[in-house]
Amino acid sequence: MKLHNIIFCCYMFLSLSVNAQDMTDYTDNWEGKIKNSKTFHLKIELHNAGTEKAIFKIYNNENSIDFPYKSSKEYQIKIPLADNLFFEGVLAKNKKEINGFIKSGLLLYHLKLTKSKKNSYTGNWNILMVDELKSLDFYLSVENGSKEAYQAYPILGDNRFTGTWCDNFQKENEVISFADFKTGLAFKGKLEPNSIQLGIYLANHLLTKIDLKKSKTDWKIGGFGTTNSTSILQLPELENRISKDSLPNTHAVLISTKGKLIYEKYFDGYTENIPHDMRSAAKSISSAIVGIAKDKSLFKSVNQSIFDFLPPKYQVLKDSLKSKITIQSLLTMSSGLDAIDYGINTNPKSPATEENFQRTKDWIESILVTPMINSPNTKANYGSANPYLLGIAMDSLVSEPLALFMDNHLFQKLEISNYIIQTDLNGSPYFGGGMYLTSKDMLKFGELYLNEGQWNSKRILSKNWVKDSFTNYRVLENTKDKNGYGYLWWHNTYDVNGKSIASIEARGAGGQYIFVIPSLKTVVVITSGNFRNGKTQQPEMILKNYILPYLK
Known part of the structure; x- marks a missing residue:
């Protein structure tokens, strides 16, 4: 009987320890590093389109996700990938490309998949809009923590990404989870005594993990400079004022006359390739x-x-x-x-x-x-x-x-x-x-x-x-x-x-x-x-x- 009581007390102690994380203690600014600048530059491959062995593949430099599917129509393609995640497109009549959309969250990302070899089409998906991050800094603001309740908002050091719209904040024991309903990305973090081990997921598949520590200094966001380009028209006063921040947050200025591009400048790290x-x-x-x-x-x-x-x-x-x-x-x-x-x-x-x-x-x-x-x-x-x-x-x-x-x-x-x-x-x-x-x-x-x-x-x-x-x-x-x-x-x-x-x-x-x-x-x-x-x-x-x- 005494042994039974000892075991029960140990079980209760361990249970309380597991559930001891009070989100008040985690209400703070956290930061870490993304492993690779192209983590969110996803590659897409569609193999064996129009057959019963078709595969839709999404991968980055860390992980790969395969979605097998059966195709009944050759030219109209719709591939369910997960809840609120699918691809829908149309094969061109010459069969050289597929134009369509990945639906993820609230966004329809247009994809142009080009034929690379027999029954294979490839393309790119920049889920965070940019093809390569200029900053690997990743920040997490945990707010309004109280026991099991909280909100959490991820912020990138590369602010060319327009940001997340997070909701569905959950906590189960030492694990917190929430989702960005704009991009469809999901976040799951394990609460450690002095860190948060945060995973970023697409359709329950891991894209990357980030080790977050409490921030000790102010966050460094943006400030990536001007992208040089060739311009016929010279506007030195405009560029001088932008460089001195008297025309703040100007990202691009383009001018065409009679269909001819005469001026093209990008600022704050923006380029011609960023939507x-x-x-x-x-x-x-x-x-x-x-x-x-x-x-x-x-x-x-x-x-x-x-x-x-x-x-x-x-x-x-x-x-x-x-x-x-x-x-x-x-x-x-x-x-x-x-x-x-x-x-x-x-x-x-x-x-x-x-x-x-x-x-x-x-x-x-x-x-x-x-x-x-x-x-x-x-x-x-x-x-x-x-x-x-x-x-x-x-x-x-x-x-x-x-x-x-x-x-x-x-x-x-x-x-x-x-x-x-x-x-x-x-x-x-x-x-x-x-x-x-x-x-x-x-x-x-x-x-x-x-x-x-x-x-x-x-x-x-x-x-x-x-x-x-x-x-x-x-x-x-x-x-x-x-x-x-x-x-x-x-x-x-x-x-x-x-x-x-x-x-x-x-x-x-x-x-x-x-x-x-x-x-x-x-x-x-x-x-x-x-x-x-x-x-x-x-x-x-x-x-x-x-x-x-x-x-x-």
């Missing part, structure tokens, strides 16, 4: 997809009600006023819904603001139950709910997945392959913004509109759609400058040396701009990282003061 978070500047790409669908007669008129394109379950939300919300209403931010999420928000509690509807399980319903503050097509107020509904409408029209439609009819024709699409909760492209394109590819898109729908002598958009898109329909009531607005394109005018220069612009939070300047036959792209310092419109000042005066 940049466009934020709401991608709304203008959404407009182009609507135009392509219209040009292909997938719908009759921009004057059709949005309810013509919605599933039956939402028809009960239609009333006499909301039934007048048309495709054009949404393109011009003139739906009349209380969906304002830019500048002065008259009703921050409205369920249709982007911050609010994205927190709900049914984004469509959250938007459509919102009260009307104006009759449709009378006043314009900027809000991402409008283009989101456009995406739902376009998704209902195409026979293939919407992302593949976009790739086939826009991006492949612009020879754009290195890009990422943010999705909604159902995995469809989010038309409210959030695409990632390289600055050079953003320039191509601007040139498409400057050339009235043509690029490299190829017709991609009808001339009429570009004309309609650039028409100034209404003033955006909820913006400081009261800008005019077209089909998801901004209007602005710059006074330079006594002359007024009109510009039509794609704009995104943080300072992502595509300026189309018809009178100068010029396109300017500026990408930035001013997300929290109030300098989101800095590119307008750069254009006016440091670029336009030097353009002939």
